[in-house]
Amino acid sequence: MRILFYAPTGKPDPWLAGLRAQLPAAEIEAWQPGAPPADAAVLWSPPQQLFDEQPQLKAVFNLGAGMDALLKLQLPKDALLVRLEDAGMAVQMAEYVCHYLVRHVREFDQLENRWVFRKPLDRAEFPVGVMGLGQLGSRVAQAVLQFDFPVVGWSRTPRDLPGVKTFAGEAGLPEFLSQTRVLVCLLPLTPDTRDILNRDTLGRLKPGGYLINVARGAHLVEEDLLALLDSGHMAGAALDVFRTEPLPAGHPFWNHPKVTVTPHISGRTLREESIRQIAGKIRALERGEPVAGVVERERGY
């Protein structure tokens, strides 16, 4: 079996070494234009040229959970598309969400490095709404529950999560939003979810709403959030993803008093976990076994 590796940033060598150690029988190389045909590819943000040159690929492993960037390309028709599942990302997401949730509700940013008194807020008044209840969303919901916040959840198709009141589909969205004060977006980016965080949906949140977006920048209509922050309906936001990344200098989110910007670090791909997971799936496919994380192209994730 021949496997290609490509990632636009970072050194390929530790990835190649890790994959070779896990799959000693395979021939594993960094992709370069004109590389001989391979069976599988392990990729992050590849150029279209890679797929144009390698139409015979049987499996494409994405080095991330979000498939939106890859699905914009013309992909080999019959290749199995496999996304990264968790691989150390879910716990990072749970940390990020809990951190900014707690920071907001406990008002730590206003209590640090000064001696002031503030009346404790009641966590019952900060129900957390999690959009997207897959592996990442359910781990986040579980972490938030542990801090005794009320949690509601929303997903495309109905899901049951212990301790979480769940809603599904377009019909369930208004009710979910009206029960949410801190909204956490963990959705995949698809045609259905693009722009889903807008003036109408965010306007349905409880007064004093707070947005934590750790999914994709294109979920959010940025000017709608700004308008709701200005009107006072929303109290703030912690944003890790943006329509344009890096977030351009001069963008109103920079230095906005109610917005915390982080540079797309809420859930980073961890090399060792990713290599172990992908190598495991390659071995399973070689044995003819099914693997998890296979992407449905029409659905978009």
Added chain:
Amino acid sequence: MRILFYAPTGKPDPWLAGLRAQLPAAEIEAWQPGAPPADAAVLWSPPQQLFDEQPQLKAVFNLGAGMDALLKLQLPKDALLVRLEDAGMAVQMAEYVCHYLVRHVREFDQLENRWVFRKPLDRAEFPVGVMGLGQLGSRVAQAVLQFDFPVVGWSRTPRDLPGVKTFAGEAGLPEFLSQTRVLVCLLPLTPDTRDILNRDTLGRLKPGGYLINVARGAHLVEEDLLALLDSGHMAGAALDVFRTEPLPAGHPFWNHPKVTVTPHISGRTLREESIRQIAGKIRALERGEPVAGVVERERGY
């Protein structure tokens, strides 16, 4: 039954109303000098005069988990001393500890509001050591475990906690410290634990140690922490409690680049939870039943 209430700050009325609603048969009053003898008292930081005038008190309920301030006074010899147990404090402590742990390990303070790349740190390299494994410590340990950090624990007497490697007593302290990088202090303040965070003990932490003190200021020898921060052995601290509170203007912790100061807000007494708990214990004592949270005066908690 006659019950006195005293707290030096805040309005007594909502406390009196809450206690009266829970204990309609009792006579409940805010203490004033010369008040008629009572059976029980619900107190925070009372003056010695209260106990001098009320030697007949049969039960004293402390509006906090820490007994150190109360035990400095001359107390009615036969009064049962009862501390507040959890009452909404444990979850607050868990939030505080996880927040500053995650903020440090994920380097959020360095990633906020700029677009920079930092290599993710490995959580396995940040074992968290929890000192004090009672109701607060065990809740904190459980919350930290959920974010996949290795957790060790230390307590005066041996304790078992699922997922936590525990050590006990003076003999177990050096080994506990040597396995810890992020040290969380949740100990009661007693003669044995005063000054327990000092140059010797903090010097045994793994390099790059971080201290989270949510217990009492007198646990920490402040100049020893400053010396270890200056030497680089310790990387930082989040401190909620201080030897003198409010932390005096001009104290080196203010504006220290490696220290975050918070104004003793990690676990605040919540009125409704506290009233419910204390009223429940008063009813149990009236029925002749034992109650939890009774303080051993010699032990100090």
